[in-house]
Amino acid sequence: MSTIATSLEAFEKSQAGAHCSTGLATDPWRFDRIPTYGPGASETDELPDQAPRQPALPGEYRNASDEELEARIIAAKRTLGERLLILGHFYQRDEVVRHADFVGDSFQLARATLGRPEAEAIVFCGVHFMAETADILSDQRQTVSLPNLGAGCSMADMADLASVEACWEALSQLWGEELDASGRAPVIPVTYMNSSAALKAFCGRHGGIVCTSSNAAKVLDWAFSQGQRVLFFPDQHLGRNTAKAMGIGLDQMPLWDPNRPLGGNQLDALERARVILWHGYCSVHKRFTVEQIASARRHFPDVRVIVHPECPMAVVDAADEAGSTDYIKKAIEAAPPGATFAIGTEINLVQRLAREHPEHTIFCLDPVVCPCSTMYRIHPAYLAWILDGLVEGEVRNRIRVDVATSRDARVALERMLAAQP
Ligand code: SF4
Numbered sequence: 124m125s126t127i128a129t130s131l132e133a134f135e136k137s138q139a140g141a142h143c144s145t146g147l148a149t150d151p152w153r154f155d156r157i158p159t160y161g162p163g164a165s166e167t168d169e170l171p172d173q174a175p176r177q178p179a180l181p182g183e184y185r186n187a188s189d190e191e192l193e194a195r196i197i198a199a200k201r202t203l204g205e206r207l208l209i210l211g212h213f214y215q216r217d218e219v220v221r222h223a224d225f226v227g228d229s230f231q232l233a234r235a236t237l238g239r240p241e242a243e244a245i246v247f248c249g250v251h252f253m254a255e256t257a258d259i260l261s262d263q264r265q266t267v268s269l270p271n272l273g274a275g276c277s278m279a280d281m282a283d284l285a286s287v288e289a290c291w292e293a294l295s296q297l298w299g300e301e302l303d304a305s306g307r308a309p310v311i312p313v314t315y316m317n318s319s320a321a322l323k324a325f326c327g328r329h330g331g332i333v334c335t336s337s338n339a340a341k342v343l344d345w346a347f348s349q350g351q352r353v354l355f356f357p358d359q360h361l362g363r364n365t366a367k368a369m370g371i372g373l374d375q376m377p378l379w380d381p382n383r384p385l386g387g388n389q390l391d392a393l394e395r396a397r398v399i400l401w402h403g404y405c406s407v408h409k410r411f412t413v414e415q416i417a418s419a420r421r422h423f424p425d426v427r428v429i430v431h432p433e434c435p436m437a438v439v440d441a442a443d444e445a446g447s448t449d450y451i452k453k454a455i456e457a458a459p460p461g462a463t464f465a466i467g468t469e470i471n472l473v474q475r476l477a478r479e480h481p482e483h484t485i486f487c488l489d490p491v492v493c494p495c496s497t498m499y500r501i502h503p504a505y506l507a508w509i510l511d512g513l514v515e516g517e518v519r520n521r522i523r524v525d526v527a528t529s530r531d532a533r534v535a536l537e538r539m540l541a542a543q544p
Pocket of ligand 1: 408469495
């Protein structure tokens with residue numbers, strides 16, 4: 124066994140038992156019976172009343188072999204031709220993403236929607252908020268479908284419109300709504316792309332903007348040119364990591380817990396605030412730890428550790444670099460052969476990068492399979508069902524954002540699209 128393979132095995136053994144199940148990699152349908160975990164699980168989820176629900180799939184899809192599903196998808200794509208645009212997020216499973224016309228992060232996918240106005244049907248193999256964004260940005264004649272309505276985002280669900288409006292009201296009572304002598308508002312709302320259309324619309328209505336992990340620093344720069352402070356939701360880690368890199372002190376970034384008066388803060392802490400961070404996080408990225416990085420460095424002294432900025436601040440600080448999925452991809456592509464990378468982001472992307480770059484050693488900091496379990500709900504069976512529907516003239520699982528929400532959200536999204544990463 125080579126030295127690298129030996130080190131990798133030792134690293135994986137050192138992490139064994141500490142992480143989530145390997146079962147998702149091999150038997151997705153088994154998870155139908157386990158609420159909130161894996162494809163098909165949405166049928167038994169306990170969801171908020173307003174949340175979309177995925178109906179049961181017809182047996183012909185549910186019981187089809189992998190080969191049959193693959194053949195159905197290829198045949199439907201061929202029939203639909205240029206009328207169809209399939210978008211796939213980097214974190215999407217391989218059996219689905221290989222059918223995508225365009226693969227990217229949420230920022231790139233938002234832009235891809237604009238680039239194919241001739242496609243009548245957009246099938247979004249990502250999660251719910253991404254499909255909403257595609258519907259907002261696409262032409263009115265285009266339809267957007269999400270293959271499994273249970274493919275949500277646990278982070279996006281951590282901020283709802285009512286809680287953010289209550290926070291806004293409390294902040295308005297503190298600081299009013301008057302502009303200062305430089306024409307800056309008391310607070311500018313900034314929502315991460317990973318949020319509902321309703322929150323993007325809230326930002327559009329209140330002089331705010333959307334950001335992604337690719338452009339968060341540029342967006343915060345823009346926000347500070349418009350306002351004295353920023354309310355950043357829903358991901359506290361992206362907000363904290365970005366603001367800290369811009370030189371903002373931790374004592375100027377209070378955390379807002381929507382379930383407590385004044386977000387759980389004393390007035391003096393809020394008076395110092397430059398960025399108020401919402402109490403949200405990504406359940407995938409918060410699993411990465413400083414100990415995993417230390418272990419990777421012990422086994423691979425020359426390793427280059429790159430993590431996603433949704434990871435906790437201590438993990439970002441311990442890494443060599445932090446950046447969006449696109450940043451990670453480009454860093455690996457640009458490295459001279461023979462490099463070793465430990466990556467802190469979703470496993471489907473890391474494994475794909477490892478396969479595409481055999482000239483490097485690439486492994487996930489969390490070596491036991493830890494996918495985005497909600498994105499994983501888009502099994503090829505759902506994709507085949509959606510595409511067959513389109514062939515028959517039926518748009519299934521259409522994601523529609525109402526006109527007023529769409530109009531306001533578009534304002535915030537267009538401000539973001541103008542802030543190039
Ligand atoms: S990886 Fe995290 S933030 Fe991204 S879609 Fe999945 S749950 Fe949401």
